[in-house]
Amino acid sequence: MNVIETDALTKTYNGKGGISDVSLSIGEGTIYGFLGPNGSGKSTFVRTMLGLLKPTSGRGFILGEPIGTIRSREQVGYLPELFRYPDWLTGRQLLESHAELCRIPVRERRKRIDEVVDLVGMTGRDGGRISGFSKGMSQRIGLACAILNDPKVVFLDEPTSALDPIGRKDVRDLMLYLRDRGKTVFLNSHLLHEVESVCDHVSIVHEGDMIVQGLWRDLMQIEAQVEVVTDHPADVPWPPCVTHVRKIKQEGPRMRWLVQFERESDVPEMIHGLSSARIAVYEVKPIIPHLEDVFLHWVNRKKESAYVGDQ
C-alpha cells in the first residue's frame, strides 16, 4: 500500500501561489525528497497533506485515509519549517503534552520520551524552558516531537535549517535510521546536497508546479559527460554518438577532452569508435553533473515546454 498518495492535489490562494496538480505515490520505507527553491510551494503541499490548509482541488491520502480526517493524522509526525513551540513549557513538558494528544499510554510516556530525547541528542537538556533554547535545540526538540508517537510517516520541512554541520549529520542519520525501521520520511528541502545524500526518490518543484519526479539516480542522468584522455593526433574522428567535445588541457603528448553524449549508454560506442580509428585511449572518467546543473536542467526543460506550448 502507498503510504502517501495524491491525485492532482492543488492548493492555491485566490487562484495564485501555492502548489498545483501534484500527483505522487510514495511507498513504505522510503526517504522521499521534495526539492525546490524557497517559495515553490513545498510547505503548502505538506500543510495541505496535514489538514492545516484545505485543498482547492484534487485528493490526497495518508495510509489510505483521506487527508483532513483525524485518522489520516494518527500515525504521522511533523516538523514544521517555522518551528515555534510554546516558550513557557520545558522541552519535556512539550513532549508530555504531545504524548497526551497522541494518546500514548501514561505508563509508556516517560520511557518513550527518554528514547526520542536521546535520539535527537537532547539528553540532559530537555528539562530547560524552550524560551532558553537556541534555534538548533528548538529544532532538535521539534524532531523529538515529530517522532514521539513512533509514526509510520514523518514530514520534515527543512529539518536542518537551524543546525550546524554536526546537527545536520545527526538529522541525516536519524532519517536513515527511520527508513531502516520501515518508516517513510517526506523531506522538504531546498538544499540539493541534503536531498541527494539521503533520498531515494525525488520530486522537483518550481513556482508551484511539480516539474519531474523519479529515482534520484535517474534524474541525475542528464546529458552524460566523460573526460577522455587520448594521444594527441591533429584531429580525433569522434563517433556520431558524441554530441559535443571540448579540449580541456594538453598533458605532455596527450590531450584531455570533455565529451558529451545524449545517453550514458553511448560511452562504449565512443570507445569502440576511437579504438577502430586507432586512437589510443588512456582514461575515460565519468563526470557527475553538479546538483545545480541537474536542478536547472529540469527547470529549464519545463520552461521550454511551457514556452512551446504557448506558441
Added chain:
Amino acid sequence: MWAISKLTLKEIISKRIFLITVIMTVVFLALYATAIYFVSREAPPVEPGAGQGAEIVLLQQFVSSQLLGAGLYFSSFIAALLAILSSVSAISGEVASHQIDTWLMRPISRTQFVLGKFAGLAVLLVAYVIALFFGIVLIHQGFGADWMALDFGAQQLIGAASVFALQPFVLIAFGLLLSTRMTTLNAGIVSIMLYGAAFIGGFIEQFGAVLEKTALINIGIVMSLIYPVDSIYRKMTVLLFNTDSSPLAIAQGGLFTSISSPSNALIVYALLYGAGMLWFAVYSFRKRDV
C-alpha cells in the same frame, strides 16, 4: 479536548500576566477593605433610641449597598477585561506564530481544539470571578461596621454568584469567535468597544427606567441582545440585593445596581448566546486555513 484545556490553563497560569493579575487583584481587595474600614469608622452608627428615625437607617443601607455595588462593578470590569484579553488571542495568537501547526496535526479535531480552549479559559475565569465575588462580599460584610452589614441569605449569594459567573462564559465565547477570524489586536478592539457600548446601553436603560422613557429603555434592551454583559451584571445585583420584590430595595440600589429588573429569560438568552457564539467559533475555525 482535555489535553488542550490543560495546556490552556497551564499557559495562562505560567505567564507573567497571570501573576500580575493575581497581585493586582489582591491590591484591589486590600484597597477596597481599607475603604470599607474607613467608611465604617468615619460614619457614626445610629444610636438605638436616638430618635433619628428610619430615614437615617435607609441612608445607611443606601451607602452600604452602594459600596458593595461599586466593589462588584469594578470586579465585573476587571474580570471582563481578563476574559476578553485572554480569549481574543487564544486562537489568533497561535495561528500568527504557527504554534498551532504542531497541535492541529495531531489526531484531534478543530472542534475539540476550540472547545478545549474554551473549557480551559472558562474554568479559570469562572473560578476567578466567583473568588472575586465572594472576596468583595466577605470584605464588605467583615470589615464594615455593624450598620453596614447587609442581610444576605445563602440562596441570594449563590444565585448572584452563579449569574455573575455567566459573564466570562459569554465574553470568552464571543472572544474566541473573533479570535478564529481576526488578528488579536482587531478582536480585542471589537470586544472592548462592544463591552463599553453594552455598559453605556445599561446606564441608558437605567436612566430610561427612572425617567420612564421607553426609547431609552429600548436602547438598553437592544444592547443587551447584542452583547448581554451589562444585563448579566444587573441581573446579578437584583438577585443579590433581592430588589426584584421590594420597591424600597430598588430605591436603595442606586447607580451600580438595577432599577428595572431584567427578566429571567435573560439568563436563558445569555446561555443560548454563549453557546451560539461557541458554535459559530467552532464552525468558523473548521472552515479556515491555518
